[in-house]
Amino acid sequence: xTTTRTRAGVAAAAAAACIVLSGxxxxxxxxxxxxxLTVKGSDTMVQLAQAxxxxxxxxxxxxxxxxxxxxxxxxxAALMNKGADVCNASREMxxxxxxxxxxxxxxxxxxxxxxxALSVIVHPSNPVSELSxxxxxxxxxxxxxxxxxxxxxxxxxxxxxxxxxxxxxxxxQEHVLGKGTPFSDQAMLQPSTSAIVxxxxxxxGAIGYVGLGYVNSSVKPIKIRKDxxxxxxxxxxxxVISGDYPLARPLFEYTAGEPAGLVKQWMDWVMGPEGxxxxxxxxxxxxx
Numbered sequence: 001x002t003t004t005r006t007r008a009g010v011a012a013a014a015a016a017a018c019i020v021l022s023g024x025x026x027x028x029x030x031x032x033x034x035x036x037l038t039v040k041g042s043d044t045m046v047q048l049a050q051a052x053x054x055x056x057x058x059x060x061x062x063x064x065x066x067x068x069x070x071x072x073x074x075x076x077a078a079l080m081n082k083g084a085d086v087c088n089a090s091r092e093m094x095x096x097x098x099x100x101x102x103x104x105x106x107x108x109x110x111x112x113x114x115x116x117a118l119s120v121i122v123h124p125s126n127p128v129s130e131l132s133x134x135x136x137x138x139x140x141x142x143x144x145x146x147x148x149x150x151x152x153x154x155x156x157x158x159x160x161x162x163x164x165x166x167x168x169x170x171x172x173q174e175h176v177l178g179k180g181t182p183f184s185d186q187a188m189l190q191p192s193t194s195a196i197v198x199x200x201x202x203x204x205g206a207i208g209y210v211g212l213g214y215v216n217s218s219v220k221p222i223k224i225r226k227d228x229x230x231x232x233x234x235x236x237x238x239x240v241i242s243g244d245y246p247l248a249r250p251l252f253e254y255t256a257g258e259p260a261g262l263v264k265q266w267m268d269w270v271m272g273p274e275g276x277x278x279x280x281x282x283x284x285x286x287x288x
Contacts, residue, residue, distance in 0.1 A: 034064040035262045041068075041075020041088035042167055043192050044116065044211040045251055049088055051278050056269055063262060069192075072167030079254055080104055085263050087254040090116065090211075091167030106256045113270055115285040117212040117235040118172060118247040121197070121219040123204045128152040130223040130232035133246060136176050139207060142184030147205065159187040160196045160208035168193070171249050172209055209247075212236070213283030240285045251284065 039049050046069035053065035068074075068084075072091050078084035080101040093108060101108050120136065122128060128151060131139075138144040139157055148154045161183055162169040177183065190196045196208035201218035208219075212235050215221050223232035226246045239245035259267045269275050276286040 034062055037063060037065045037086065037262050037266055038078075038084045039065060039067050039086045039088060039266075040070070040078045040084040042072045042090045042251070043069045043162075044090045044166075044168055045088040048114070048251075048279065048282050048284060051282060052270055052275055055274065055278060056266065059269070059274070060265065063265075065266075071163070071165035072170070073165040076254070079108070079256055080106055082106060082256065085255070086266065087252075089167050089252045089254060090249065091170045092250075092252065093254060101256075107258075109255045109258055111253045111255070111267060111271065112250045112287045113253045113275075114251040114279045114287050115240055116249055116251050117240050117245050117285075118168065118209045118249065119212050119215045119235040120207065120209050120222040120224060120247075121200050121215060122207050122222060123200060123202075124218070124220045125204050126152060126220060128222065129220075130225060132225040132228055132230075133176055134227065136224070137178070137181075140172075140177055140183055140187065141181060142186055145186075155205045158203050158206040159184055160199050160206055161187040161189055162193070162196070162209075163189040163191060168209070168211065172247075175247060175249075211284075212240075237280075237283075237285050250287070 039053070046067060049067045053067050057063050057065060072089040075084060075087035075089055076093055076097055079087040080097060081104060093110065098108050120131065126147070128147060131150060135144070135150045139150065140159060144150055145157055146154060147157055173179070173181065173183065190199065193210045193214050196210050197214055197216065197219055200206040200208045221235060223234045224246055225232045233239050233244050233246070235245050235247070240248040253267065253270065255263055255267065271287070279286050
């Protein structure tokens with residue numbers, strides 16, 4: 001199945017670009033200053049967070065929200081060091097990260113705000129339509145270097161991966177390669193999800209992995225088998241909800257302490273009907 005994310009005005013958000021979105025006129029305090037909220041982290045979630053911010057500020061015109069991508073690691077580091085109000089992450093915070101935050105006086109709170117699936121994509125001309133997790137591991141560890149080794153044409157495999165600061169990279173490593181198992185040194189580390197889509201769309205031998213909503217008609221999604229005896233399952237909202245797709249994952253927001261003030265207003269809205277409607281509109285899966 002091919003899904004297209006409808007992200008108005010943002011085709012390829014720069015991984016480290018800061019998008020500052022100001023609400024409609026209306027002071028949040030007696031001196032006319034707007035309240036500010038800083039949201040940093042996951043590249044997978046950056047355009048979702050932008051859409052949230054735009055809608056949030058229309059509803060609450062006294063707020064100004066700054067949304068920054070750069071990867072889950074970037075957002076977590078910012079939260080640990082009191083450089084962000086909210087962290088977006090496509091992976092769970094590590095125990096070691098929570099401990100560093102605690103030592104810095106940050107009492108982390110975790111919220112699941114949506115769900116996603118990692119879609120494995122290839123060039124549309126590639127006849128391979130399904131892979132097992134074991135075959136996917138063979139490709140990304142370099143054990144299999146030619147498509148003919150997994151039922152495809154006699155063509156070298158061109159591996160595309162997110163860079164190490166990405167929560168998507170960590171999730172893929174843990175759930176496909178095995179925790180601590182290194183990627184092939186032939187894997188090209190891409191700075192953003194959109195860069196993977198672009199590269200795979202232009203190379204007949206390429207393979208990559210991206211969030212469900214980033215799949216479009218320029219690439220071909222691959223069905224995934226848990227093992228050789230299991231059915232091949234396509235990534236989609238229904239298979240994420242059913243639990244049948246093996247590479248589904250939660251999406252997180254973290255706060256520094258129990259949310260209060262504007263942070264609480266943001267979290268309540270994101271997890272409420274309006275925020276979750278945007279989750280669905282952008283081809284993610286609501287958390288409930």
